[in-house]
Amino acid sequence: xxxxxxxxxxxxxxxxxxxxxxxxxxxxxxxxxxxxxxxxxxxxxxxxxxxxxxxxxxxxxxxxxxxxxxxxxxxxxxxxxxxxxxxxxxxxxxxxxxxxxxxxxxxxxxxxxxxxxxxxxxxxxxxxxxxxxxxxxxxxxxxxxxxxxxxxxxxxxxxxxxxxxxxxxxxxxxxxxxxxxxxxxxxxxxxxxxxxxxxxxxxxxxxxxxxxxxxxxxxxxxxxxxxxxxxxxxxxxxxxxxxxxxxxxxxxxxxxxxxxxxxxxxxxxxxx
Amino acid sequence: xxxxxxxxxxxxxxxxxxxxxxxxxxxxxxxxxxxxxxxxxxxxxxxxxxxxxxxxxxxxxxxxxxxxx
Numbered sequence: 001x002x003x004x005x006x007x008x009x010x011x012x013x014x015x016x017x018x019x020x021x022x023x024x025x026x027x028x029x030x031x032x033x034x035x036x037x038x039x040x041x042x043x044x045x046x047x048x049x050x051x052x053x054x055x056x057x058x059x060x061x062x063x064x065x066x067x068x069x070x071x072x073x074x075x076x077x078x079x080x081x082x083x084x085x086x087x088x089x090x091x092x093x094x095x096x097x098x099x100x101x102x103x104x105x106x107x108x109x110x111x112x113x114x115x116x117x118x119x120x121x122x123x124x125x126x127x128x129x130x131x132x133x134x135x136x137x138x139x140x141x142x143x144x145x146x147x148x149x150x151x152x153x154x155x156x157x158x159x160x161x162x163x164x165x166x167x168x169x170x171x172x173x174x175x176x177x178x179x180x181x182x183x184x185x186x187x188x189x190x191x192x193x194x195x196x197x198x199x200x201x202x203x204x205x206x207x208x209x210x211x212x213x214x215x216x217x218x219x220x221x222x223x224x225x226x227x228x229x230x231x232x233x234x235x236x237x238x239x240x241x242x243x244x245x246x247x248x249x250x251x252x253x254x255x256x257x258x259x260x261x262x263x264x265x266x267x268x269x270x271x272x
Numbered sequence: 273x274x275x276x277x278x279x280x281x282x283x284x285x286x287x288x289x290x291x292x293x294x295x296x297x298x299x300x301x302x303x304x305x306x307x308x309x310x311x312x313x314x315x316x317x318x319x320x321x322x323x324x325x326x327x328x329x330x331x332x333x334x335x336x337x338x339x340x341x
Contacts, residue, residue, distance in 0.1 A: 022337045195327060198327065198331055198334075199323070199324070199327035199330075199331075201334070202327065202330035202331050202333065202334040203326075203327070203330055205330075205333075205334050205337075206330050206333050206334065251319060251322075251323050252323065255320065255323040255324070258320065
């Protein structure tokens with residue numbers, strides 16, 4: 001981000017410059033004094049990790065204060081936190097999984113709050129980088145979701161018959177099973193976590209690029225150089241971009257949680 | 273050749289989701305016009321469908337940056 005800014009700021013002074021790689025928007029330098037080595041990997045704390053720390057602290061503080069000592073007649077803070085929990089419990093868990101959904105509410109609520117707050121850093125001033133746009137984070141959330149729905153399926157229906165029911169759904173003529181079984185197995189076991197991760201990742205990457213390019217356009221055209229029409233257009237478009245990104249942020253957090261609930265429900269109730 | 277490839281990746285990836293989204297939202301509008309009482313539920317389901325279909329177009333957009341520069 002700093003080298004992109006430096007290049008944009010250097011534009012009026014002439015001289016050669018080339019379009020920076022898109023990874024400049026996502027790969028941040030690490031804090032130099034905290035670099036350490038682990039199993040041959042160079043690890044460090046960079047902006048992405050610091051933003052995750054911040055969102056986790058904010059959510060722990062908010063829900064700790066709001067639901068720490070619950071009163072029978074809730075005050076405003078407790079009512080807000082209870083509205084959020086009851087949204088995940090009633091509209092996502094119980095509506096999709098059924099009455100047994102209550103025991104998955106902690107997992108679904110944690111996923112929802114984590115994904116929502118980290119997505120929200122995309123449009124928060126001074127943060128401006130969603131940690132969920134680095135593939136490791138939605139990747140690992142999808143791995144957790146995958147472990148939960150395969151584990152619940154194996155526990156409810158027995159390990160062998162879970163995969164057998166998935167690969168050979170009833171009501172299909174016998175020769176079609178040769179094609180259908182691999183497709184069903186791959187689509188349910190491999191593609192489900194993959195698309196879950198990539199959907200969140202791609203939405204956040206595209207949104208981050210959009211927000212950053214809009215703001216850089218405003219800076220480069222209005223502050224640094226001429227070009228009033230383009231700069232003014234970007235200035236007028238920036239609240240629309242922020243509003244659209246807010247919609248996408250909420251929608252993607254809800255979709256991630258809801259699809260995890262749908263997969264858990266399809267493991268619990270042998271649909272066939 | 274690489275810019276041609278990058279352009280083709282997103283261009284071709286956007287055809288299917290474009291048609292899919294058009295059909296989806298059109299059917300949702302039709303459903304809301306036929307039964308206005310169900311408009312809330314139809315609208316919620318439409319947004320869920322949009323998010324799932326849009327994932328494919330965005331996957332193409334991200335692949336443009338992954339395969340080159």
